[in-house]
Amino acid sequence: MLVDEKAFCADPQEWHEKIVDFVQPDELKKLIDLKIEENQNYTLEEIQKICQQVIHYSVKTSHGRFHNQLFGQMDPYGLAGSWITEALNTSAYTFEVAPVFSLIETEIVRKVCELCGYGQGDGIFSPGGSISNMYGVVLARYRQFPEIKSKGMFGIPPLVIFTSEESHYSFKKAAHWLGFGVDNCVMVKTNDRGQMLPEDLELKILEAKAHGKVPLFVNATAGTTVLGAFDDFNRIADVCQRHELWMHVDACLGGSALLSYKNRHLLKGLEKSDSFSWNPHKSLGAPLQCAPFLTRHAELLPQANSTAVHYLFQQDKFYDVSYDTGNKSIQCGRKIDAFKFWIMLKARGYGSFGRLVDHALDMSKLFMEKMKRRQGYRLVMEDFQYTNVCFWYVPQSMRNQKEDEKWWQKLYEVVPKVKELMIRQGTLMMGYSPLQYRNIGNFFRMVFTCFPVMQEAELDFILDEIERLADSC
Amino acid sequence: MLVDEKAFCADPQEWHEKIVDFVQPDELKKLIDLKIEENQNYTLEEIQKICQQVIHYSVKTSHGRFHNQLFGQMDPYGLAGSWITEALNTSAYTFEVAPVFSLIETEIVRKVCELCGYGQGDGIFSPGGSISNMYGVVLARYRQFPEIKSKGMFGIPPLVIFTSEESHYSFKKAAHWLGFGVDNCVMVKTNDRGQMLPEDLELKILEAKAHGKVPLFVNATAGTTVLGAFDDFNRIADVCQRHELWMHVDACLGGSALLSYKNRHLLKGLEKSDSFSWNPHKSLGAPLQCAPFLTRHAELLPQANSTAVHYLFQQDKFYDVSYDTGNKSIQCGRKIDAFKFWIMLKARGYGSFGRLVDHALDMSKLFMEKMKRRQGYRLVMEDFQYTNVCFWYVPQSMRNQKEDEKWWQKLYEVVPKVKELMIRQGTLMMGYSPLQYRNIGNFFRMVFTCFPVMQEAELDFILDEIERLADSC
DSSP states (O other), X not given: OOSOHHHHOOOGGGTTSOSOOOOOHHHHHHHSOOOOOSSOOOOHHHHHHHHHHHHHHSOOTTSTXXXXXXXXXXXXXXXXXXXXHHHHOOOTTOTTTOHHHHHHHHHHHHHHHHHHTOSSOEEEEESSHHHHHHHHHHHHHHHHOTTHHHHOSTTSOOEEEEEETTSOTHHHHHHHHTTSOGGGEEEEOBOTTSOBOHHHHHHHHHHHXXXXXXXXXXXXXXXXXXXXXXXXXXXXXHHXXXXXXXXXXXXXXXXXXXXXXXXXXXXXXXXXXXXXXXXXXSTTOOOSOOEEXXXXXXXXXXXXXXXXXXXXXXXXXXXXGGGOOGGGOSOSSOOOOHHHHHHHHHHHOHHHHHHHHHHHHHHHHHHHHHHHHSSSEEESSSSOOSSEEEEEEOOGGGTTSOOOHHHHHHHHHHHHHHHHHHHHHTSOEEEEEEEGGGTEEEEEEEEOOSSSOOOHHHHHHHHHHHHHHHHTO | OOSOHHHHOOOGXXXXXXXXXXXXXXXXXXXXXXXXXXXXXXXXXXXXXXXXHHHHHSOOTTSTTEESSSOOSOOHHHHHHHHHHHHHOOOTTOTTTOHHHHHHHHHHHHHHHHHHTOSSOEEEEESSHHHHHHHHHHHHHHHHOTTHHHHOSTTSOOEEEEEETTSOTHHXXXXXXXXXXXXXXXXXXXXXXXXXXXXXXXXXXXXXXXXXXXXXXXXXXXXXXXXXXXOOHHHHHHHHHHHTOEEEEEOTTGGGGGGOTTTGGGGTTGXXXXXEEOOTTSTTOOOSOOEEEEESOTTHHHHHHOOOOTTTSOSOOSXXXXXXXXXXXXXXXXXXXXXXXXXXXXXXOHHHHHHHHHHHHHHHHHHHHHHHHSSSEEESSSSOOSSEEXXXXXXXXXXXXXXXXXXXXXXXXXXXXXXXXXXXXXXXEEEEEEEGGGTEEEEEEEEOOSSSOOOHHHHHHHHHHHHHHHHTO
């Protein structure tokens, strides 16, 4: 056995307990006294009771049957680490107030740069993948047009960023915030598996140039949010090199494959990128927020983001101020997000996480096989890609009928109905989504994460439960 | 007695313990085994030992003699709240996965809007003041030029933001990231107390217009980082109204005065602003990060920041999706920062925090008076303003000398030397800063926060300690 399941698994005996005791917002407002008043004199017991109520009505994301987001159960080491961080309550800007944590952040960044093939890169922990992706765009802009830092983007031809239609929405948000405009975040077409088409990327780049615009930045994705697709980084790198564009990889989900011998190949070509984002708070079980941003261009991070700040980054300190990391950041105060991840890696070794990623992928493959062997399942994508399995279940009442547009509409409507039953009964939580850019309606998205370490019997439970709920609709 | 000190104060008997056991970075790297390896098999005891080492060499920011940043001791209720949040590990984007926390965030926002005079405003918890300030700039830009969201900032005249020379550096960083350019973040002059000069603001606005630029946004500050100055919001609001500019208030430090009857007057005119940032993780003792951003323009927050996201913000859910807050955010996954603050307010009532703010201000006044009665102290600013007291101490060896430029240079150099001794001996931690825009060199900045609840004897200790260290230099 590759992984010691006892050490990793919360007790499945407890999984019959509800994931959530769902009540509608208006009703929940009556159940919990939300009001904040000027004078309140609760006893400690009363405050504990309020906390217990809050816990009771919250979703138990570390329940083994919560598969609703790209994160699942937490690693208990991660939780212990985060509690220590909370208790020490400091900020990541200077070695002065975060001596150990500064070194720990630097060590993780160094190790990740080594694993991904950046060599002497640099990086920083950000509050999440969306802001990490913004770091990538800002560095790209600074490298090509350093004068924008002082002069802004006025009076220059439009700069364009490219990302696939299947990629994360944070690139549109970044395009808005950073002044590019959403129209200058160009959506590149994908193949049936949801992978960016390099030839369409090249076409879109040429089109932008033909319209007098300046291509700047390409995002490729390692593990898209819905389908779990990995773009072909080598082919995208070729296009980027040809047009001298910054290549960023949104590996918020798929970055965890870096830790696995067996599946690292999914990231081949990542070493050619200029930067990437990774969220160990997704599949690896690190508590939210845990989001390193990495770049091969170590010098750009402080150059782009620094301002001279004399009350915080004094240059006449008595220690080597190169250990003050705040100059690389868009934030001033910055939460310590590195320690909880470091203690996870320290305790288990990163190889263990690699094997857990492998196991999650094995389970996701097995889940697909089981669906093929059962009645009523349809896969959105036949090929196995990563931890996400997207599918429909056709209730018994809908089988052996003409599968016309009306039938499909009805199937799309089954999905949110089943989801409602899941939540109301609290037995299972799973996401769903349409793929509007392909005119595909709602389907289920099951996501396998490192925690819980899934067993075959649990896969059968999930399928049985989907069938039970859908057939009762 | 206005505040129950027993309930608030960590035990001063323990304050003789070191705040930090300082070692130089290179030495610390040898003391703690930072390395992350593929295969590590530590026992639980060994991991505990590593955690103890990390704790040992970390700065104890909740030590009663840590006055190094704008934050100090934590409120124990806040810590308990943050531990609960960590254990429940969810994300703030949807009611589906954060039912109670979504309602709690909304309730805090509602209450703060009521207290500050916004009425029906809205807001969101962000990862810190710098990003909150960016929210303000983005909303200002969206209100005046909504087409920038789609088209970007290309081909339009430069937009300008105004803030005082004494204000926080995050406005320069925001100007860079958001595409304005640092040169279009215009520094407005301040008076001797560090308050923005409204007449210079008007002058700078007219100058920008004369250069063909478009004034957009004015930041006023409630409690500047170094001097603790409060700008005159009423006069600044007049200027903004005259020129139709968005008025934002960076109240990251001074926002806490909202909770105090006695000192709320410091914020008069805040109700005329369009948005403001507030960090309860600063003076109030909420654990980092706790940073609500508020705006009176409730409709703008989702309008400016939303994108249609079909896998997360499905419109066919079975509950009222207006409770999903993710559409207002620049982030996707977003840490739950509201609960720890809510439980603090719930447990004590916000009036208690108001009285703690009053007490911190009383102590800061008393601290200044004590300095005036002692030998060797010089205040950077004679007038009392807020929780920050900026000063020099002239060592005995430097008294009764000609105070020429050389003498002052020497005094400026005393400051980091004393700081070094503080840290090496671990007895006290206090910040220092120059004011380069006024050609003033290093001085100490003592900051009073709600926790610890300071007693007069402690002020004497601090002054004795400064004298002991400086006279031994």
